[in-house]
Amino acid sequence: MGSITLQNVSKTFGEAKVIPNINLEINNGEFVVFVGPSGCGKSTLLRLIAGLEDISGGKILIDGADATDKKPSERGLAMVFQSYALYPHMSVRSNIGFPLKMAGMDKAEIDRKVTDAARILNLTDYLDRKPRQLSGGQRQRVAIGRAIVRSPRCFLFDEPLSNLDAALRVNMRLEISELHQKLGATSIYVTHDQVEAMTMADKIVVLNRGNIEQVGSPLELYRNPANLFVAGFIGSPKMNLISGSVAQQHGAHTIGIRPEHVTLSTTEGAWKGKVTIAEHLGSDTFLHADVEGIGPITARAGGDFPVRHGETVFITPDASRIHRFNDKGMAA
Ligand SMILES: Nc1ncnc2c1ncn2[C@@H]1O[C@H](COP(=O)(O)OP(=O)(O)OP(=O)(O)O)[C@@H](O)[C@H]1O
Numbered sequence: 638m639g640s641i642t643l644q645n646v647s648k649t650f651g652e653a654k655v656i657p658n659i660n661l662e663i664n665n666g667e668f669v670v671f672v673g674p675s676g677c678g679k680s681t682l683l684r685l686i687a688g689l690e691d692i693s694g695g696k697i698l699i700d701g702a703d704a705t706d707k708k709p710s711e712r713g714l715a716m717v718f719q720s721y722a723l724y725p726h727m728s729v730r731s732n733i734g735f736p737l738k739m740a741g742m743d744k745a746e747i748d749r750k751v752t753d754a755a756r757i758l759n760l761t762d763y764l765d766r767k768p769r770q771l772s773g774g775q776r777q778r779v780a781i782g783r784a785i786v787r788s789p790r791c792f793l794f795d796e797p798l799s800n801l802d803a804a805l806r807v808n809m810r811l812e813i814s815e816l817h818q819k820l821g822a823t824s825i826y827v828t829h830d831q832v833e834a835m836t837m838a839d840k841i842v843v844l845n846r847g848n849i850e851q852v853g854s855p856l857e858l859y860r861n862p863a864n865l866f867v868a869g870f871i872g873s874p875k876m877n878l879i880s881g882s883v884a885q886q887h888g889a890h891t892i893g894i895r896p897e898h899v900t901l902s903t904t905e906g907a908w909k910g911k912v913t914i915a916e917h918l919g920s921d922t923f924l925h926a927d928v929e930g931i932g933p934i935t936a937r938a939g940g941d942f943p944v945r946h947g948e949t950v951f952i953t954p955d956a957s958r959i960h961r962f963n964d965k966g967m968a969a
């Protein structure tokens with residue numbers, strides 16, 4: 638069990654309406670990612686669900702029952718924070734078992750649960766170490782272990798990987814996805830990183846200024862962004878957004894074309910531009926070009942595309958992959 642429903646949820650801090658009005662359905666077993674820019678209300682929304690903040694209006698249902706006035710400990714949820722907040726003087730074993738000890742569980746049962754969690758997280762060999770004797774990724778796993786032992790209905794993650802270096806982040810991302818497949822518990826994961834959102838989520842909730850811009854699977858958002866905000870936020874490098882006469886020719890106020898949905902040539906094509914920067918990643922080349930009559934455009938080419946800074950390049954958008962938006966910024 639672990640479905641969560643938000644009904645007209647709002648949150649005000651003093652004068653500031655941080656969450657105006659949110660309705661959202663999270664199904665049992667789903668991996669849901671809240672993504673959006675810094676300050677858009679992701680952590681606040683997670684803390685409202687956890688019960689760490691009181692909501693200003695609306696209702697939160699957990700497994701169909703009103704949980705709005707329940708204490709955090711009564712909600713059956715477990716939160717993993719960005720700062721792991723481990724107790725430095727306690728062993729990994731004691732850190733993981735701590736919430737169970739606080740709940741008064743007997744020692745043999747705690748031992749069994751800690752051993753289980755350590756096995757799932759590959760921490761068995763580290764149980765007698767102190768947090769300072771662990772790497773960042775291992776510490777993060779201890780923090781997750783402390784959530785697992787409580788067998789929560791739902792895991793709440795608030796940017797759990799942002800303290801880790803890039804390589805470790807990719808590893809831990811995979812580990813958390815695998816863990817989700819193993820445990821099958823509902824998970825809500827907050828991040829400002831759209832790559833994390835795309836790679837981990839069953840369902841992405843794109844937030845902007847406390848409002849939901851769109852909810853959908855990663856590929857739904859990628860293929861059919863509902864508005865300019867989602868179009869610009871999901872996908873890397875960003876979708877090119879073009880207004881003016883070129884957009885009007887396509888019957889739109891603004892058109893969008895992703896860098897990977899163009900054909901490049903050094904001899905002919907729809908748009909003629911000059912390469913301002915060529916980023917060679919090996920597998921891909923990202924060309925930034927200044928196109929006549931349009932302005933800056935980013936295009937993805939193969940790793941060995943020959944063009945360099947200052948040279949001429951022709952860019953032809955794939956007509957079937959052009960996104961159209963009206964003057965309100967909504968997909969048209
Ligand atoms: N206790 C508080 N009192 C007043 N304002 C707050 C409080 N907590 C958060 N806010 C404000 O609410 C807004 C949303 O904050 P929140 O922490 O939810 O953002 P976020 O999306 O998690 O951002 P980040 O990606 O930077 O963590 C911000 O403008 C923030 O300043």
Ligand SMILES: [Mg+2]
Pocket residue numbers: 679680681
């Ligand atoms: Mg936050």
